[in-house]
Structure formats: structure tokens, C-alpha cells
Amino acid sequence: MKKRFLLLIVAVLLTMSALTGCSSSTKSDSSAANGTDQTGNAAEGTKSFNMVLRHIHIRDTAKKSLEILQETVKKTESEVPGLTFVLDGVEDAVNRDVKLKAEMAAGTQPPVFSLFGGADTRNYSKAGRLLPLNDILKELNIQDSFFDLREFTVDGQIYGLPESGYIEGFFYNKKLFEQAEAKVPTNWDELVTAMEQLKSKGITPIAMGAGSGDGWVINMLVNSMFVALGGPELQEGFATGATKWTDPAVVETFKRIRMMVDKQYIDPNVLGLKFPQGQANFYTGKAAMLFDGSWAVNAISGESSTVKADTGFFRFPDVGGPGDGYINGGWSNGYGFSATVKDQELTAVKAFINNFYNQENQKRTLVETSQIPAMKGISDLQGANELIKTIGEAQGSAKGAFPAFDSLVQPKIKVTLESTMQQLLGGKIEPEKAAERMQKIQDEANTENK
Template structure:
């Protein structure tokens, strides 16, 4: 019986080897033949037709190199997933993109497939003009409909028209060493802030760095915005665009007075109107000034290779100013990507793949560590490698009573531009706070009447 089983096993093994030998033969199998003996040719695999998709981004400054590299790598990975796809990255300075290039493209209907978009009024206007693609279905399809902290500024009538890349908060970056040299501590009130500025000035140190020159008139308005919300409460700015509150409100006038006072006392860089935004930043991160009122995005420059203060920098939100907005912080998720409503089928596939690859926890964590960007999506944890400065940003955000969006996400574009020009004149001593407020109210009433 054992001999018979052994013989059967040998026969079976020989059969398997024979089959294996046949399978490993280098001789190709004969192609199938049609009826009548005609050989059917093997079809060539279809080659995907190549197509380009433009991504308009604003990562053009030296301080945005890490973010640009991340975008390039995600774009390259997405190209491998979509046959024929080639992304073209179009970098444009943020103010030029928002106020000039994209504005003109939206008017003519020539916007790129994927582009940097600001939330609030910009999104409302472009959505109502039919230029933006609603993303609700795409978010559901990708399983990330509930993955974001807040999409309020990109939502119009229940439809989501943009996705924030990251969040932000605004406040004072400060040089701990210069504070120590001047015997100063982090101020808790406006009066304490003025005392700190005086102590720094007495030591020959510029208290507050700022570059609000031509093309960068929005910079000083970060501080103006935080002041009038602090003095009047978050609801104040919600009513500008509808006329339920006014720019001549005492809280706004007082905020303009306080900013003018900072300049007149020499607490703000005396050359503020002759400096670009990046130059104002550089005066802080090279140790020439003790404070910088800026957004959390500035942390990337402050901790960058050219910074001399990366190890001595901290952050604190605007001190209490004596109003109902004390304890709140200017913060939100206002800047991200929008999608053109005029996409071809293959472009839509590319955009979906890009959203999947760009908007996930891994990329959010990477942008936090490498570019100091506050996450826009939930779930980022165990952030090893984050700097102490980034941690202090998180603490300031977490300890605030709440957050309010930037005013220019709520008002019409013409109002934003008017405030930029007006505050520049205020800093230059060419207009009083009262006259500035009156001009702003006139601009607001005109914008409401004209709907723009």
C-alpha cells in the first residue's frame, strides 16, 4: 500500500514539473484565430491623452518655500494617479492674486481650474456669479465632509465653495530677550502694552515692527481690526455690510485713535509707510524690533533660516482693551482653494484626486511642523518637531474666549480697499480718526447701495 502511494506521488510530481516547464517556455502562445483561420491581432493598450491643469497658489515668498515644496510633492503624487495629468503651478503674490488677477478672471470667466480663494465676500460674490463649483458632493464622496473645523467663510446658502488650507490667529509676536533687557513682561492690558512700548523705546529699541507701504495697506488693518472688535465686540463688524452697525461707532473711532497714538509716540516703526510687509517682518526676525503684530503664518519666517530670534520668540494675543470683545482673538479659516465651475471631465478627476491627497491629516500635520500652519482639519495629534513658538500659538488660540473672522471676509471689496488707503493716511498724519471713520461709513453706504 505504501509503495503504491509513493508511486502515485512521484507520478503527480512529475506531472507538475512538466506543466511548470511548459509554463516557463520562452515560446509565445499562438494568437487566437478567428473563423476561417485569420489571426486576431493583439490590441495595443490605450495611451491616456495628456492634459494640463493649472493650480494658482500664493507660495511665492522665500518664507513659503516649505509650503511650496509640499504642494509640488502632492501635485507630483497626484499626477501619477491620474493618467495623462500634468499640473502647472502658477505662483502669484497673494494681494495681486486676490485684488487684481483673480478678480479680472472671474469677470471674464477665465479663472483657472484650481486657485487660491479668500472666504467671505469674495466667495459669496464669485459663487453668485456662477464661477465656483460647489464641493459638497466631492467632500461626501471622499469621506471628509465633517473633517474640517469650520467652513463658514466658504459656505453660501448651504453650499461649500472652497476649502481652507490652514487656520490662522493674529496677535503679537515678541522677542523675549529684548523684553528682558527692557525689564518688560507680557502685557495683559492696553495700558501695560503702552508701558512696555515706552520701556523698549527708552532702550533705543523699536517697539513694534510694521511694513504698511504701497500694496501692503492691509497690514496695519490687522491691528485696527482686533482693536475695534475688542472695544465693540465681535457683533460690531458683522453689521457693517448690512448697515446695522456703522464705521462711525465710538469703538471704531477709538481704535483709529489708538493706532494713530502708537505711531505718533514712536512705538510703531517711523518708516512704516516706506516698508513692504516682508521688510517689516524682517525687522522683527532679525532682532531690530521687539514686537510684530501679525498672523500665525508669520511663524514660518520667524523660525526660518534667516531668523536670528527663532529661539527667543513668543506670542500673545491682543491685551484687554476695555470692551466686550476682550479675550476674543482674530482667527479663522479664511484662505484656501476654490474650484472653477467650468471643468472638463478629466479636469474634475484631477481636482478630486488633488483634494484627496492635499486635504488629509498627514498633510495638515506636515504643514504645521514645516510651515507653522494652524490645521484646518480635525485629528492632528502627536506633533513631534513643532517649535515652542508654534506651541505658544496653540495655547493662545485655546485660551481665547472665542474667535472672530477678519473684517475683510465680511465687507465688500471696495470697503476693504478704502480702509487700507485711509489707515495709511492716518499713519501719515494726513487725516484724523473722526474724518477717517466718516469716510469709511460713506464708502460702506455706497457699497451697500451698489451691491459691491
């Protein structure tokens, strides 16, 4: 049976009225806590203070997300006496793998910052760097308003809030598929056939930019493939030692990726392109497919796109393994807050959460940025992009969802897989050796964590 738009969203629409009642009460609570009078004027004698807010909305395709953030910042500043936010826009990988990692080690993290769930949240919370949010969410009456906070929860404490959700899969150009007489694949053999048909017509089958610091891009495809071949429990066992990177499903994944490179099913210039350039090759009609997250809808539907009316979506095809039917999806990217915030800053944190995480902003996230909301109860979907609805149907037809592998393993594993897959793409390492390297680093990481 065909399911309509986002299984999880549909499942909670019936709770809409209860959640709507929550949002009206939180505003009055916030203004009282902020130390403003009934007109919203700041109390006399309030000291001015600045707060850095680190975000990752720096690309042209993230303009709408940045606008929502900027409007939230402006509203929060008007409510909190003396507050000025200093927005610090940093590229996602640089923030996660360089700046934030160094700041957390030194204890100099910003008051508000983009945070990735899973291993990052676990490590930073164990180090005492993250502000627990349970009491704040109860105070604002939104503790039950999110779809899934598991990736930001450690030992029962919530340390971050997802900005939006995602699923990953193949975007495809319907016109190029028709030109090559290819059909939308439902299994691995059909995918290989489609890639060969496209290539025979002089069409690049899969757009991708995984050069320089963008090794994570290929790992979206790798992740979906080894889960399909080995099941979700495969990646759940890496950090515990229950499974290994040398297991057959992973080695077979590396072999198939190498085959796709050798046959030039993946853009031959994959290592010469950055992520946005690879994306652009799809949304300007130069390639037939793009394996990406639902966040890519914003670029595909943007002003520079020539394929916005011709793009479809399908989840990773079945391969005959225990992970068939599952889809990579979750709520991993969001905001965290420093454990060292002072009283004035804590007031600002509460106001920011209240102003950012509400029904109005969540609907804007869906309609304006085509990203899957993090909160329940979005009912008016008028204006939502047709492509995001198709993505929702793909999610709804899936057997289940699994998180990105890097939310389950130590950070050094993520970095190692990125460099290793770049070498595999460049023909510098064989699949079996790649698997052995990964397991060696995994063993080291597991020993360090004992």
C-alpha cells in the same frame, strides 16, 4: 487653568481613530475614479491636458508650503492619465485684488486657484464661477473632517477648502523686553507702558511694513483693536447697516493707531517698508514686537532669524470693551475650483483634493510650516515648534474667535480701509475723517447690494 495646544485640536483628538479609517478608504476610491488600472498605468488613448494651479507660496518663508503643494501635484499627476499641472505662483494681494478679480469678472479663472473665504467666496459663487464641492467631499468621505468651512459656505454649498488656519496677535522678543524691563502686557495701559519703556531704550517697539500694496498689514492690528473695543458684533453689522464705521469703537481705534504713530511706537518707516521687510525687522532683532498671524512662525523660526529661541506670543490685550478676550482667528485662505472644469479636469480636481487634504499633509502643515491645520484628528505632534504651541495656548485661553473683517464686508471696503489707514499712518487724514470716509463707502456698497 492653562490649556494645552490648540483648543479646537484638543477637542477633536478623540475622533482620531474614526478619521484615520476614512483616509485609507479614499485612496482606493480615487484610483478607481481616475481611470487607472491596478498598477496605476494610464489607459491607452488618453488625451494629454494641462491645468493651471494658482498658488501664493512665492516667498522664501513659504518654501515648505510650496514643497507640500509640489509633492501633491506630482502624486496627482501620476494618478490622473494625461494630466500636467502648470503652477502659477502669484503674490497673495495681487492674486486676490487684481488677477483673480479680473478673471472672475471675465469668466477666465484658472481651474484651481488660491481663494479667500467670506465675501470673495460669496461674490464669486453668486456669479456662478465656483465649483460646488459638497458631493465631492462626500465621495471622498471627508465632509466632516474640517474644523470650520463657514467662510467657504454659501447657502449650504461649500465652494472652497481652507489650506490651514491662523490666529493673530503679538510676537515679542523676550530679550528685548528684559533689556527694557518691560513685562508682557495683559491690558492696554500695560501695552502703552511697555512700548514707552522699549522706546526709551532706543528699541523700536513694533515692527511693521505697510507700504505700497501692503496696506492690509496695519489692518490686522486695527481689526483686533476695534473688535476689542466694540465686540465681534461691531464688524458683523457693517454690511447690514446695524453698525457704522463712525461708531465710537472704530473712531477710538483710529485715534489710538494715530497715537502709536505719533509716539513712534510703530516703526517710523512703516510706509517705506513692504510686509516682508517689516517682518524681517522683527526676526532679525531690530524691533521688540510684531503684530502678525500665526503664519509668521515660519519666518521667525527660519534660517534668517536671529530670535527663534527668544520669541513669545500674546493675544491682543484687554481694553475694557465687550470684545476683550476674543482673538482674530479662522480658516480663510484655501483653494477654490472653477465651475467650468471639464470631465478630465474634474477627475483631476477630485484627485488633488484627495491627495492634498489628508492627515499626512495636515501634520506636515503643522510640524514643517508651523501653521494651524484645517482638518481634525492630528495626534502626533512630535517635532512641532514650541512657539506654535504657545500660540495654541493663547487660542485655548481666548473667550472665542472672530474672523477677519474683510470676510464680512464687500471687497471695496477692504481696499478703502487699506488706503485710508496708510493715509492715517502718514498723517494725511484725521481719525474722524477716516471713519467718515469708511462709512460713506460702506453706505455705497450696501446700497449696491440691495
